[in-house]
Amino acid sequence: MTVALSSIHGSNLLGLAGFLVLWIFLFECAHVLVTLLRHGPLIGWAVSPLGVTVMFLHEPSTLYIWLNVLFPAFVSASILYAGFFTALSPIAFPRQPIIEVLVITVGVLLLSTIDLFNALRDLCYPLWGEARILRSIQFLRASWASIHFTPFGLSYLRDRFGSSPADLLQVL
Template sequence: MAGTVMSEHSVHLLNPIGIIVFLVLWIAFSRCAHLLLMLLRHERLLGWAIGPLGITLLTLHEPSLFIIWLNVLIPAFVSGIAVYIGLFTTISPLILPHRLLIEAGCIIVGILLTSTGDILSAIWDTRFPLWGEVRILRTIHLLRATWARIYLTPFGLSYLSNQFGFQSADTLNIF
């Protein structure tokens, strides 16, 4: 606007669509980091679930302690970088003050928003580790409790059929 002075302490929204695109990309990059780590580990995928808490991948094996914490740190790092690039560079849809406390605060809040569930899951998995079928059943039970839609791979269907005697039609109705 002509004649208006922008203060260095104010926040201005330049592009409303840009902020929506930023939010979608930020969450997508954080979730893709989980997928990339799983692919690098060459895990057998039983299935995946889409629900109100995001996308969850069901794998066969119990990860090691190093992998559990790596699955927290790498997506948190990706989230922090995405927040910094999306809010404090020239491509930002917002004009924010460039102060160290504001930048650090935004990055920390962004990391906590995307990684709190991962941190809690990692703490839970290190304190109360579950192996094998119990781990799979617990994950499926938690996903069903959150109204997540679970999709099983052909390998996942055959594994559940062999281990528990489930048929494809009644596999998840039991839960």
């Protein structure tokens, strides 16, 4: 194993940085693609350092919850394999199956662990309606997200909470 680790060479640091940005961008695009497949009343969306978050009114189905975990993980694994174990790789890894599995597993776990915990939370402790929206808004406020509400979301906040988004965000 030490021989395999000592034979890893970085040949292009700028290419590695570009690859890492592309990897994270395509991972987030996979999340957005899965979100576009869901047809439900959209309350709003938020952009934060952690990515793009979408707030729906209803609890998602079990299929959607697992698709939101597994599809981005599959995209991440594919990008990692193509980026590190083909001729275009910015880092020369040895072509040993254990190294390939280890690098891809660590990369997928790095990006998908939060998705897995969120999926388990949604399956074990499902929330609907107002409680789900308040939990999402509270989490987004804690992560310095820029929250944007749809016209449906604005009317929903006025009907259910009797306040504007600015008032609700101030309280939370």
